[in-house]
Amino acid sequence: MNKWYIFNKKNNYKENLKNKNISKLQALILANRDILDPKVVDSFINPSLDKLHDPYLLPDMKEAIDLIVDTMEKGESIRIFGDYDQDGISSVMTLLDGLLYFYDDISYDIPDRVMDGYGISDRMIDEAIDERVSLIITCDNGITAIEQVKKLRENGINVIVTDHHQVKKEGDSEWLRQILPDANAVINPKRLDSTYPFDDLCGAGISFKLMQALYKRLDADENYLYDLLEYVAMGTVCDIVSLTDENRIFVIEGLKRINNTYKLAIKALLDENSWNKEVTAYTLGFVIGPCMNASGRLSTAKLAVDLMLEQDSEKIITYARKLVSLNNERKDLTQEGLLKTLDIINDYKLYNDDIIIVHTPNIEESICGIIAGRIKEKYNKPSIVFTESKDRSILKGSGRSIEAYNIYKQVYVLSSMLESFGGHPMACGLSIKKDLINDFRLKLNNKSPLKECDFETIINIDARIPIEKISLEFAQSLNNFEPYGKDNPKAKFADKDLAIKSIDIIGKNKDILKLILSKNGRDINAIKFSAVEDYKYLVDKFGSNIVGSKIDAVFYPEINEFRNKKSLQLRLIDIR
Structure with missing residues (x-):
């Protein structure tokens, strides 16, 4: 069961309320993200190129x-x-x-x-x-x-x-x-x-x-200089750095230019991915970025650079198709490698360790980081995945971490055991002699500072808001906080005692939960993705009496647009 906490940063909120240039909602959400300095607040609320640092x-x-x-x-x-x-x-x-x-x-x-x-x-x-x-x-x-x-x-x-x-x-x-x-x-x-x-x-x-x-x-x-932000926005989103301060300006200004780009390479990548709507941070992180990343994983990253430098339109299309093909191959290899890794973790009960360290033979070393990220998400534990390098006596690996564990700092203490090492608090790359991996696993786990509470999935809630007070205008106002990412997560809200008026499990894979929730005479559509376990939870809890039963929910309000008609719906994050 996930743990829910409502932010209680009253002093931050009071400090932000002194700023007469922001709304109460802005004061609250920025307070919850520890954004208090008036200059930083102004840069966040009114991002512009003249606010870039010298x-x-x-x-x-x-x-x-x-x-x-x-x-x-x-x-x-x-x-x-x-x-x-x-x-x-x-x-x-x-x-x-x-x-x-x-x-x-x-x-x-x-x-x-x-x-x-x-x-x-x-x-x-x-x-x-x-x-x-x-x-x-x-x-x-x-x-x-x-x-x-x-x-x-x-x-x-x-x-x-x-x-x-x-x-x-x-x-x-x-x-x-x-x-x-x-x-x-x-x-x-x-x-x-x-x-x-x-x-x-x-x-x-x-x-x-x-x-x-x-x-x-x-x-x-200066106009030519600022057009470079198309590249900078991609790197900023894909490298998962803080989406505050200058980075927020980079992404916002970069997206403006990408949506009006004259760069044929970017247009070709979007076309080959059938992306025919507004380019957002999501597009950079989950559509364009992975295609460019795939070149460095399965071929050479020079393919992506050559695509961006190419002027011939036919060659650009050929390059773009190659990158999309490599990304599709990468997806298949990742899924196959993930299943192998999960089998090893289960066979050796590695999920009991504070830090999951696993050697998965015969997978592409370039996808170790992606698999480590998936393992980290599944168990909410720091995870390192190794595989063989071209020197079969050396294992190469990548690690991904959780907020409570600075993986760079912790692994650095044991860097004398490693052939190579580098990274930052949330991720690392490393290599080690094959016969040292078990000793490395034991030593890293023996000095683990993690406690049981560090592995719990925490959902931080910005405020409790009764659903009957949420409007389309409120949902639209939240768009001003985009782009979301590290240090600027999407605002989350919660409410209690929501009656289920209707429920259905839909989608090609029957994994989307669709509900109508009701409170104090107000009905609102709600939706939750990847919700097989949630649906089972409700069936087990209420049996045939689901309709009419009450739940608590964490959500964010969003605008659903269908056939040019806008309506309010709640995107559910968690229920109980």
Whole structure:
């Protein structure tokens, strides 16, 4: 049974009520999300490009821009080193497109997930040296590439690192020192010496800050600069960073431009996915993003970049079809791998562990992260899924975590057991010798700080609202809080003693619960997806007397549009 809690942040609410520029509903919802600073509140309620922070507040930004300008003035070559996930692809495109406005001796390289592994590989370094590249700009990687940056510098190549991942540190809380690569400039808001106002940018967001600073220095076309937000919005949504502060502006402004895009590649991806309505954050996270991600998982992420760079319309359609096909293949492989992994977890009763660590043989290493995410959702426990790498004695894996467990911090303590490791509080990538996995599982679980309550699914409710007071206008007003995501979840409400006036289980898979709920003479349609267990729960509880029985519900009001007619309905989150 899920646990329901109504937010009780009265002091936050009172503080926000002092702000005469927002409504009581806005004051409440922002208070529940700990958004109180008047400047941040204003940026949230009235997001606009003029509220973006000064990029020169980031450490080393001036040094980086000086170096880029100097390299272009000398006519020397620049190469971008990216990553193979959606954020990495978006980061590369932000820099490529942004720099090509000024200069054409620009190239890029992205590691092959299987052959190169994560980050800057020896192949990438050797090719850059052989081809006499003058400046390397990393994006979405590089902050832990100490030896790789050293080798590049020793061979006369300048390096600018732009990254958003955790900085390596040594020492303790009394004396903590950061370990940075010896690059010409290291741009990362998570640096210990950074005073930048917002540190949860994704890789593409930091790439954009670099371009923002460059365009400011060279007094370049702002409209062209802001068109780069089409890429940044994708990276921001797909990398699941906080959808507040600058990120909220990036996504809102990026979506405006995507919905009026002149980029044939984006149009082709939407067409091949039969998406013929407004592009939203959902479209980025669950339609476009996975297609681009699939290229890096099952082929090469260069396919996605080449699609975005291509000008020939026929080739663009061919590329787009290839990405959609790869994504469909990825879905099949994921489902097959998930079933295998669940069988192993059940056979060895790994679900009893605080941290589920499982080795699933013979699956694509590129889908370990997706499967780990599904396992985490099923058991609400941190989960790490390993499989064999090209070196069969080494297992490669990905982890996904829950809010109560900083997986980066916890695994870092055991990093001496690992061949490679990187990540952030909610996810990690790692590799380990095959014969050490059981010892690693035991040690990580033995030092687990998790308590039983940490595994309970908590549903936080913004307010109790009687359903008879909910209107179409109220539902429409909630749209102003979009886009939803990390740190800005969709507002949830609850009410008690709702009479079931009618009930049906519908849909192709008979898994959609459709109800009419009634209270104080007001009837409202309600719907819940993936509701097989909920329907069974009601049947077991009430038998043939479901109609007329009463339930409590957590929900959010939404607008159902059918044949151009709008009506109010409740999207049920949980019932009891």
